[in-house]
Amino acid sequence: MALLPDIVAQLRRRGASFADARHVRDEREALAVRDGRVERHFRAASAGFGVRVLVDGAWGFGARAGERDDAAALDAAAEAALATARAAASLGGPRVALADEEPQRGRYATPVGRDFFAVPLADKLALLVGVSDALRAAAGARARSASAHVGARRQDKLLATSDGTSVEQTLVHTGGGMKIVVGEGDAVAHRSYPMELDGGVAAGGWEVIERFDFLGHAPAIADEAVALLTAPPCPAGETTVILDTTQLALQIHESCGHPTESDRAFGDEVSLAGASFLTPDRLGRFRYGSRHVNLTADATTPGALGSFGWDDEGVPARKTPLVARGQFVGYLTSRETAARLGLPRSGGCLRAEAWNRFPIIRMINVSLEPDPRGPSLEELVADTDDGVVMGNNKSWSIDDLRLNFQFGCEIAWEVKRGKRTRIVKNPLYGGTTPRFWQACDAVGGPDAFRMWGLLSCGKGDPMQLMAVGHGCPPARFRGIRVGSE
Amino acid sequence: MSDELLTRLESAVRRAGGDVELSVHASQSGTTRFAGSRVTQTGDVVDVVVQARVAIGRRVGAARVNAVDDAALDRVIAEARTLAASMPESDFGGFDDGSTPLAAHAPSWDAATAAVDAAARAALIAPAFAACARAGLTAAGLCAAGETTLAVATSAGARRWHRYTRARFDLIAADGRASGRRSRDGRAWSLVATDHDALVDDAVARAARSKEPQPLLPGDYDVVLEPHAVAELCEWMALTSFGARAIEDGSSALAGRIGEPLTGPALTLYDDALGGEDGAPTAPFDAEGTPRRRVTFLDGGVAREVVHDRGSAALAGGGARSTGHAPPIGDELFDGGPVPQHLMLAAGDATVDELVARVERGLYVSRFHYVNGLLDTRRALMTGMTRDGLWRIENGRIAGPVANQRWTMSFLDAGRRIDRCSGISRTRALIAGGLSECWFVCPTILVRGWKFTG
Numbered sequence: 001m002a003l004l005p006d007i008v009a010q011l012r013r014r015g016a017s018f019a020d021a022r023h024v025r026d027e028r029e030a031l032a033v034r035d036g037r038v039e040r041h042f043r044a045a046s047a048g049f050g051v052r053v054l055v056d057g058a059w060g061f062g063a064r065a066g067e068r069d070d071a072a073a074l075d076a077a078a079e080a081a082l083a084t085a086r087a088a089a090s091l092g093g094p095r096v097a098l099a100d101e102e103p104q105r106g107r108y109a110t111p112v113g114r115d116f117f118a119v120p121l122a123d124k125l126a127l128l129v130g131v132s133d134a135l136r137a138a139a140g141a142r143a144r145s146a147s148a149h150v151g152a153r154r155q156d157k158l159l160a161t162s163d164g165t166s167v168e169q170t171l172v173h174t175g176g177g178m179k180i181v182v183g184e185g186d187a188v189a190h191r192s193y194p195m196e197l198d199g200g201v202a203a204g205g206w207e208v209i210e211r212f213d214f215l216g217h218a219p220a221i222a223d224e225a226v227a228l229l230t231a232p233p234c235p236a237g238e239t240t241v242i243l244d245t246t247q248l249a250l251q252i253h254e255s256c257g258h259p260t261e262s263d264r265a266f267g268d269e270v271s272l273a274g275a276s277f278l279t280p281d282r283l284g285r286f287r288y289g290s291r292h293v294n295l296t297a298d299a300t301t302p303g304a305l306g307s308f309g310w311d312d313e314g315v316p317a318r319k320t321p322l323v324a325r326g327q328f329v330g331y332l333t334s335r336e337t338a339a340r341l342g343l344p345r346s347g348g349c350l351r352a353e354a355w356n357r358f359p360i361i362r363m364i365n366v367s368l369e370p371d372p373r374g375p376s377l378e379e380l381v382a383d384t385d386d387g388v389v390m391g392n393n394k395s396w397s398i399d400d401l402r403l404n405f406q407f408g409c410e411i412a413w414e415v416k417r418g419k420r421t422r423i424v425k426n427p428l429y430g431g432t433t434p435r436f437w438q439a440c441d442a443v444g445g446p447d448a449f450r451m452w453g454l455l456s457c458g459k460g461d462p463m464q465l466m467a468v469g470h471g472c473p474p475a476r477f478r479g480i481r482v483g484s485e
Numbered sequence: 486m487s488d489e490l491l492t493r494l495e496s497a498v499r500r501a502g503g504d505v506e507l508s509v510h511a512s513q514s515g516t517t518r519f520a521g522s523r524v525t526q527t528g529d530v531v532d533v534v535v536q537a538r539v540a541i542g543r544r545v546g547a548a549r550v551n552a553v554d555d556a557a558l559d560r561v562i563a564e565a566r567t568l569a570a571s572m573p574e575s576d577f578g579g580f581d582d583g584s585t586p587l588a589a590h591a592p593s594w595d596a597a598t599a600a601v602d603a604a605a606r607a608a609l610i611a612p613a614f615a616a617c618a619r620a621g622l623t624a625a626g627l628c629a630a631g632e633t634t635l636a637v638a639t640s641a642g643a644r645r646w647h648r649y650t651r652a653r654f655d656l657i658a659a660d661g662r663a664s665g666r667r668s669r670d671g672r673a674w675s676l677v678a679t680d681h682d683a684l685v686d687d688a689v690a691r692a693a694r695s696k697e698p699q700p701l702l703p704g705d706y707d708v709v710l711e712p713h714a715v716a717e718l719c720e721w722m723a724l725t726s727f728g729a730r731a732i733e734d735g736s737s738a739l740a741g742r743i744g745e746p747l748t749g750p751a752l753t754l755y756d757d758a759l760g761g762e763d764g765a766p767t768a769p770f771d772a773e774g775t776p777r778r779r780v781t782f783l784d785g786g787v788a789r790e791v792v793h794d795r796g797s798a799a800l801a802g803g804g805a806r807s808t809g810h811a812p813p814i815g816d817e818l819f820d821g822g823p824v825p826q827h828l829m830l831a832a833g834d835a836t837v838d839e840l841v842a843r844v845e846r847g848l849y850v851s852r853f854h855y856v857n858g859l860l861d862t863r864r865a866l867m868t869g870m871t872r873d874g875l876w877r878i879e880n881g882r883i884a885g886p887v888a889n890q891r892w893t894m895s896f897l898d899a900g901r902r903i904d905r906c907s908g909i910s911r912t913r914a915l916i917a918g919g920l921s922e923c924w925f926v927c928p929t930i931l932v933r934g935w936k937f938t939g
Contacts, residue, residue, distance in 0.1 A: 037573075037575060037576070037800075038572060038573060038575060039822075041546070041547060041568070041572065042536070042547040042548060042549060043547075043548045043549070043564060043568065044548070044549035044550070044815070045549065045550050045551070046532075046534070046549075046550070046551040047551065048532065048551065058524055058527075059524065059525075059526065059527060060527055060528075060603075061526070061527060061528035061529070062528065062529050062530070063528065063529075063530040063531070063532070064530075064531055065531065065532050065533060065551045065552060076531075080528075080529035080530075081529075083529065083602065083603050083604075084515075084517075084527040084528060084529050084603040085527070086603075086604075087517070087527070087602075087603035087604045087606065087607040088517065088524035088527045088603070088607065090604070090607050090611075091519075091523070091524055091607050091610060091611060091614060092523075092614075093521075093522060093523030093524065094523060120571075121568065121571040121572070122571060125572075125573065144733075144734045144735045144736075145733065145734035181734040181735065181736060183734075183735045186741070186863070187863075188734075188735045188736050188740075188862075188863055190736070263525075266520075266521070267520050267521055267625065267659075268520045268521070268525045269520070270520055270625045270657060270659070270664075271518070271520065271625045271626045271627055271655055271657055274854065274872070356530045356532050357528075357530075358526045358527070358528050360526065394859055394860070395857040395858075395859040395860045395868070396855075396857055397855045397856065397857040397868045397869055397870065397891075398855055398870075399854060399855065399870040399872070399889060399891070400854050400855070400870065400872045400889075404870060404889075404891055406868050406891060406893070408857075408859070408860050426860065426861055428860065430891070430938075460526070461516070461518060461526075461627055462514065462516060462629075485860065485861070485866060485893055
């Protein structure tokens with residue numbers, strides 16, 4: 001650890017108004033089985049230094065591979081950071097200022113029940129082969145492929161800043177998922193559990209995987225996939241939509257998480273992912289949703305992917321309201337954007353995918369708060385005369401201001417007179433963000449709240465993939481455009 | 486450089502004994518990103534990823550590390566061997582033996598680009614800032630350069646090495662209400678090319694032509710799609726339909742339809758990592774050391790073949806062989822098996838002006854945004870938005886700007902509606918997560934009846 005405080009002090013003496021230095025050692029394991037065969041397995045380790053400096057009001061960054069005692073690698077990263085900062089400063093522009101933060105000391109570690117990396121490979125294989133077999137058996141002759149995967153990532157991070165922070169943390173993320181693809185003639189359908197893409201992921205160890213009970217859910221998932229083969233397309237029109245938590249998590253991600261990123265609001269991300277309709281002039285003055293809608297960013301949530309001790313510039317984990325009773329009230333911020341917004345403190349959202357990436361503003365755990373007296377999913381259905389229930393995201397698209405969206409789901413059920421009736425396939429819904437959230441007339445209760453994790457939130461250029469959390473109960477939206485294409 | 490690295494890899498393979506493969510992806514990358522005519526992110530990063538695979542009979546283990554010293558190589562091979570001992574038997578058919586020579590390929594390494602540093606990037610950005618300021622606009626975008634080295638050594642005898650330089654310059658000129666954008670993602674040597682000023686001028690001019698966009702009624706419109714828009718469509722076809730895994734599970738638009746016409750005759754799509762068209766960096770072998778070959782997915786609209794790695798070819802049987810498209814090591818995003826990384830849409834012979842002249846009432850599209858091709862992969866149904874320049878075409882001429890629109894369209898249907906393709910192609914680079922680098926080289930195309938939903 002001693003190398004890092006020394007280098008940031010040295011960088012200050014060499015003209016940096018601020019410096020921070022990280023060392024990250026990153027270990028991953030991924031294992032995937034398809035139709036009983038191992039399709040993918042690796043263990044990977046990566047270690048290196050990332051150094052960031054402010055020189056003449058401009059950022060610079062350098063990164064070099066190396067273990068934590070590799071002084072030459074750290075020096076090379078520091079030299080690169082200085083050179084890039086000086087070049088950036090030569091282009092002029094407003095000087096970067098940082099919101100204050102108290103110097104931080106300490107250590108944080110994700111609570112882990114059973115270490116994923118210590119679980120014998122044979123046990124992991126047995127689980128995945130069993131799941132693959134169970135999916136195929138349940139789908140019968142229509143099974144085209146059955147897959148299951150598990151994986152984990154452990155990051156050991158050291159951080160020192162020139163204003164006195166020196167912290168250490170170990171973050172562990174573990175998860176898995178399964179998917180069945182079925183076909184008959186020219187028709188193909190699939191179902192996944194608990195979510196498509198990354199599956200179910202959380203902060204913790206092997207116990208995260210055990211909680212999902214893949215084997216227990218395999219028959220139902222396979223049955224639904226087979227039912228989708230002959231299901232009619234989702235009828236087109238305007239109707240009431242109930243989103244279960246597996247889809248609402250992504251709706252929150254795309255239409256609340258990203259537009260409340262303050263770097264997007266300032267236009268800093270425009271060349272890749274775009275900007276935001278939630279511009280600073282709207283802070284505190286814009287009706288984002290109905291009175292039922294309360295959204296927060298919280299890095300202190302136990303067991304969630306976006307939880308940590310400190311972000312990558314040493315700001316401690318915090319909770320920030322983003323939308324309160326429908327009103328837009330807060331952003332995801334860093335020390336730089338907090339200062340630009342005139343806020344006294346950062347919200348603690350500056351994170352880098354790895355040691356070799358410049359830290360940028362990322363979602364932490366952005367969640368829809370439950371209604372303390374809200375219903376369960378089935379109570380919501382029972383309270384709905386005519387509509388559709390959608391679950392598990394399948395496709396996602398939203399414009400560069402995060403307004404005009406269209407999302408597709410794996411499965412939907414029509415609702416008639418308070419009961420789920422038939423399954424419909426290829427359900428899509430679309431709209432514009434504020435109108436959609438203003439159409440929310442019911443949010444589920446605390447017992448229906450689920451915390452989900454996404455591993456692959458892409459942002460930045462070069463692209464960085466980040467683990468983020470989204471908690472929500474199911475919710476209902478009136479007058480939404482739906483269809484199948 | 487090549488001999489030193491390869492000798493080190495071969496020595497490690499010999500020391501380890503048994504069936505071993507070492508695959509290296511080393512990179513040096515310099516990036517300056519800007520917005521609001523100020524630098525927002527910059528960096529200089531050097532990294533390497535080494536993957537060791539060890540086979541014990543038909544059991545294969547894989548491990549990765551980011552160091553290439555002898556001790557690190559020995560450790561990562563030992564870890565892969567330990568993992569192999571715990572793995573079940575697979576369809577493993579042996580590591581590449583180097584007996585197939587690499588196909589002729591275009592050079593794609595340039596000393597000047599490899600030497601571009603932060604000061605040189607700033608010198609290229611400064612004129613863009615100045616031009617935007619003169620026009621009352623601000624600049625956003627990116628200037629990046631770097632080099633990548635690929636190397637593979639196996640105990641079976643493969644000994645491969647290749648390097649290429651990368652360069653990107655992307656500029657959005659904007660005033661908060663209107664934007665114009667131009668990019669150069671191809672030509673490894675383009676950062677110092679003479680068209681830099683023209684690129685800046687064109688972005689500024691496009692911004693000026695984008696002010697006060699008008700609404701559009703949803704409906705079917707003839708569209709002239711610029712290469713970056715076309716590339717987004719091709720990217721999703723690559724991800725959903727052109728890899729062996731999607732054929733195996735039937736989700737590919739080509740599954741069960743090989744030999745059948747899926748689109749009209751104007752559409753030919755292929756992967757070519759060798760030709761270096763429009764300066765797309767070449768890569769003559771994949772992460773397994775297998776020589777890449779050209780693979781044609783749609784030939785005049787007829788479904789032909791998909792890409793394989795060694796594992797998918799063994800699984801497919803029937804004499805299938807790897808086409809040299811194993812996914813890059815260290816990749817976290819493309820875990821869907823073999824993947825095209827150099828997708829080309831065959832050019833035609835029209836000029837862009839001729840394409841526009843053939844449209845009586847339609848739209849000229851600069852870019853798409855956030856396309857998603859997972860709606861119905863059998864139909865290649867996609868949705869997306871427009872961004873950074875959308876104009877009405879009236880009576881064969883580009884007219885006023887239009888507000889961004891959502892569309893939903895089947896790629897196969899669009900392929901049946903292609904009227905003409907331009908004769909000049911341009912590259913779009915996709916630098917995704919991890920080490921994925923994909924290049925898409927596409928012409929401007931005219932498609933009849935594109936479906937805009939508002």
